[in-house]
Amino acid sequence: MSDIVQRRGMFGASTTGDTSGYGRLVVPQPARESTPRPYGEYFDEIADELDRSGFSDAVERVVVHRGEITFHVKRERLLELARTLRDEPALRFELLSGVSGVHYPAETGSELHAVYHLLSITHNRRIRLEVGVPDADPHVDSLVPVYPTADWHERETWDFFGIVFDGHPALTRIEMPDDWVGHPQRKDYPLGGIPVEYRGAEIPPPDERRSYS
Amino acid sequence: MTTTYDAYKAGATDDGAAEGRVFNLAGSDWDEVVEGAKDGDTDERLVVNMGPQHPSTHGVLRLILTLDGETVEKVQVGIGYLHTGIEKNMEFRTWTQGTTFCTRMDYLAPIFNETAYCLAVEKLLGVTDRIPERANVIRVLMMELNRISSHLVAIATFGLELGATTVMLNGFIEREYTLDLFEEITGLRMNMAYVRPGGVAQDLGPAAIAKLRDYLKRMPERFKQMRKLLDANPIYLARTKDIAYLDLTGCMALGITGPVLRSTGLPWDLRKSQPYCGYETYDFQVHTQESCDVYGRYLVRMAEMEESLKIVEQCVERLTKGSAKDGPVMIEDKKIGWPAQLAIGTDGMGNSPAHIGHIMGESMEALIHHFKLVTEGFRVPAGQAYAAIESPRGELAAHVVSDGGTRPFRVHFRDPSFTNLQATAAMCEGSFVADVIAAVASIDPVMGGVDR
Numbered sequence: 001m002s003d004i005v006q007r008r009g010m011f012g013a014s015t016t017g018d019t020s021g022y023g024r025l026v027v028p029q030p031a032r033e034s035t036p037r038p039y040g041e042y043f044d045e046i047a048d049e050l051d052r053s054g055f056s057d058a059v060e061r062v063v064v065h066r067g068e069i070t071f072h073v074k075r076e077r078l079l080e081l082a083r084t085l086r087d088e089p090a091l092r093f094e095l096l097s098g099v100s101g102v103h104y105p106a107e108t109g110s111e112l113h114a115v116y117h118l119l120s121i122t123h124n125r126r127i128r129l130e131v132g133v134p135d136a137d138p139h140v141d142s143l144v145p146v147y148p149t150a151d152w153h154e155r156e157t158w159d160f161f162g163i164v165f166d167g168h169p170a171l172t173r174i175e176m177p178d179d180w181v182g183h184p185q186r187k188d189y190p191l192g193g194i195p196v197e198y199r200g201a202e203i204p205p206p207d208e209r210r211s212y213s
Numbered sequence: 214m215t216t217t218y219d220a221y222k223a224g225a226t227d228d229g230a231a232e233g234r235v236f237n238l239a240g241s242d243w244d245e246v247v248e249g250a251k252d253g254d255t256d257e258r259l260v261v262n263m264g265p266q267h268p269s270t271h272g273v274l275r276l277i278l279t280l281d282g283e284t285v286e287k288v289q290v291g292i293g294y295l296h297t298g299i300e301k302n303m304e305f306r307t308w309t310q311g312t313t314f315c316t317r318m319d320y321l322a323p324i325f326n327e328t329a330y331c332l333a334v335e336k337l338l339g340v341t342d343r344i345p346e347r348a349n350v351i352r353v354l355m356m357e358l359n360r361i362s363s364h365l366v367a368i369a370t371f372g373l374e375l376g377a378t379t380v381m382l383n384g385f386i387e388r389e390y391t392l393d394l395f396e397e398i399t400g401l402r403m404n405m406a407y408v409r410p411g412g413v414a415q416d417l418g419p420a421a422i423a424k425l426r427d428y429l430k431r432m433p434e435r436f437k438q439m440r441k442l443l444d445a446n447p448i449y450l451a452r453t454k455d456i457a458y459l460d461l462t463g464c465m466a467l468g469i470t471g472p473v474l475r476s477t478g479l480p481w482d483l484r485k486s487q488p489y490c491g492y493e494t495y496d497f498q499v500h501t502q503e504s505c506d507v508y509g510r511y512l513v514r515m516a517e518m519e520e521s522l523k524i525v526e527q528c529v530e531r532l533t534k535g536s537a538k539d540g541p542v543m544i545e546d547k548k549i550g551w552p553a554q555l556a557i558g559t560d561g562m563g564n565s566p567a568h569i570g571h572i573m574g575e576s577m578e579a580l581i582h583h584f585k586l587v588t589e590g591f592r593v594p595a596g597q598a599y600a601a602i603e604s605p606r607g608e609l610a611a612h613v614v615s616d617g618g619t620r621p622f623r624v625h626f627r628d629p630s631f632t633n634l635q636a637t638a639a640m641c642e643g644s645f646v647a648d649v650i651a652a653v654a655s656i657d658p659v660m661g662g663v664d665r
Binding site for chain 2: 065066067068070094095096097098100101102103115117119121124126128147148149151152153156173174175176177184185191206207209211212
């Protein structure tokens, strides 16, 4: 989501039709591109430590938003970075909370994102790593060698988004049946559903209903 | 001996010839297998397909056990039988409607699902500090009641799976009382969609406090009885002590949280370490055990229920006397807060008569506002947020992504059952087949949360 959407009004009306008065409100959208230093809280310490360990070129950009830090990482360095994050005493992110996939069809060249949430119990800190890969070449190194807990999470992300985790011991579908075609959580995959009749009116399936977004 | 072709057996081929012999069993008809195993080669392994329809797999969990006699050589876990596409469905509803979906994931802990989701949405909206205190106290109250009801089911089903029906009946009776409270407060016993972005759906009804007080009087005695029944029961101890060992290193590698982690001696509880909803202002302890086994996990759960009761007591105190005595239960921001004060009528939960009177008879603007906010919903600024809470099973977190619209762009739940279930193989391999039941039960997985 690199392009920042300027949304006007609480209910999205920008021209006519809105008699509630909310159309004149402009909701400011924070810049999400990249956050300059200092990041605040403990985030600078982590960034310094990563620079010291030679990862300054591995991090493409850093976003601090709503009290959370996101390191956008080059996929070639992900595995190495995860190992350092786990083992370095000053970092010590022992626990991988999981992998979450996000599909941004508009972000050409990095449509599929794998989002990792790391937790350090030693220092009581959280960070987020994000790796963007193109739809045409959806390969990311598996984190199973560093965090065995990534096993099922990566299988789920493969199942739902089609991101291939290289080096995973058995990357098979986990939620969908083995012979399922397609990756259901992607934005180009329809929700499905049929119209239903309710009190004489026909209600279309959810993905065909009027959207205000 | 049955030699019917089984297409689902490992190694089954298209031409109908399965690798090895196949026994189809229904009920406790084991004679065939015993006979078959007798005249078999001693190197042969028995592959048992346990589940997905099995009473002691907590729903639709499938375990594929490779057995050498009584010893489990290998455990493979098959999930996905209860996948309902909740995360995908939420992308097609408003932010508020999302609670109705996510409450159905982990069906034993609906309030936790809702709260994790709402905390993430509120974080993204930047309104975390503006949630009214009364709403936060009610959230904590509901979460702790839910923790008790969830742990009760965990212990009850665990007893049943080990063959103790008394434990099961006791657990479910006490759970009923907890669900009665939910019904009194929210109108529903399960899947309440009670916690909403900005606060909670409605204030406590007039009878709620009295019922809570009765509950607080009743429960300590009941917990004592449960402890009397189980804590030193020799059969129970034989089935749980030193069973399904998993130490701290194993927990860290496998991402295990919750009672299983606390049974290794690490006092990690998000309510203490990363407080939310004002947990830092409550007085309670985090209980641990050092034994790393099934019995330790049971003791942790028991102690947690007693601590939860303490928190509920403090909540009742605040809701009747303290700073949360009165006040709104929804954020006072007209652009986010649900405009209607809901009330429980004779036919269930609905808009309060006063609100209907206001929008239908007094103010056209209020009607327009109500209509827009209910049909279209509010917009959430673009970005992503991660909110983690301590559910009865461990770290339950919602990763919420918004593109600035009225619907979530992506919601992902880090469900503790899903992650903890990965420990099954580590806990079971090398143990007896009967201990697999105890191991799975001590993880307390809820398949609705695992598969979502």
